[in-house]
Amino acid sequence: MRLILLGAPGAGKGTQAEMLNSLLNIPIISTGNIFRAHIAEGTELGIKAKRYIDEGKLVPDELTIDIVKDRLNQDDCKNGMILDGFPRTIKQAQALDALLVELNMPLDKVINVEVADEEIIERMAGRTVCSSCGTPYHKKFKVEKVAGICDNCQGKLIQREDDRKETVKKRLKVYHDQTSPLIEYYKRQNKLVNIDGIGSVEEISLRVKNALGVN
Ligand code: AMP
Numbered sequence: 001m002r003l004i005l006l007g008a009p010g011a012g013k014g015t016q017a018e019m020l021n022s023l024l025n026i027p028i029i030s031t032g033n034i035f036r037a038h039i040a041e042g043t044e045l046g047i048k049a050k051r052y053i054d055e056g057k058l059v060p061d062e063l064t065i066d067i068v069k070d071r072l073n074q075d076d077c078k079n080g081m082i083l084d085g086f087p088r089t090i091k092q093a094q095a096l097d098a099l100l101v102e103l104n105m106p107l108d109k110v111i112n113v114e115v116a117d118e119e120i121i122e123r124m125a126g127r128t129v130c131s132s133c134g135t136p137y138h139k140k141f142k143v144e145k146v147a148g149i150c151d152n153c154q155g156k157l158i159q160r161e162d163d164r165k166e167t168v169k170k171r172l173k174v175y176h177d178q179t180s181p182l183i184e185y186y187k188r189q190n191k192l193v194n195i196d197g198i199g200s201v202e203e204i205s206l207r208v209k210n211a212l213g214v215n
Contacts, residue, residue: 056170
């Protein structure tokens with residue numbers, strides 16, 4: 001299955017991507033995680049991307065499209081993939097369409113996780129991430145077993161620089177200006193499924209599974 005997870009920052013895309021990854025056994029392609037790995041390694045791409053990310057802006061399309069192109073060409077994407085946080089602009093969506101035609105990998109569904117801005121601002125305040133493997137946690141919705149330590153790899157949990165309140169507000173504006181037009185874009189392709197993103201992780205996961213006809 002080839003899926004896109006769409007939604008504002010903090011809507012819960014990452015958590016649903018993980019659920020679908022274990023259920024369907026297909027890789028997650030998260031451009032945010034790829035950028036963070038590059039930043040951690042101090043690569044040239046990481047240094048360039050960090051400037052935009054820390055300010056709550058989007059990394060330029062050219063850089064972003066190239067990393068997705070490389071990733072989609074890898075063998076593990078042959079049976080499907082979950083795109084989390086990509087595309088985020090119409091230009092990225094058009095480039096992705098062209099790429100998927102070239103690779104003969106038609107898209108199945110675009111899941112749009114809907115959450116209001118006020119709820120997102122509140123949620124982001126409680127969000128942490130593993131500084132080592134990128135697994136997301138939340139003080140209310142997904143609590144780690146040992147405080148401040150990742151369940152998977154024992155890495156240290158941190159608050160992302162771009163999850164700070166002022167940056168979150170900027171990221172929401174960027175989302176409304178540049179990413180939300182994709183809802184209409186995929187609606188026109190008959191690929192869009194809207195999912196109510198309010199509720200427990202289990203409730204939202206069930207809605208996603210029902211919408212995809214998997215369990
Ligand atoms: P995320 O973890 O998906 O919220 O991404 C964190 C940050 O990485 C975003 O706020 C952007 O600065 C950058 N980023 C991630 N994906 C993209 C994308 N598809 N296009 C441009 N910038 C991106």
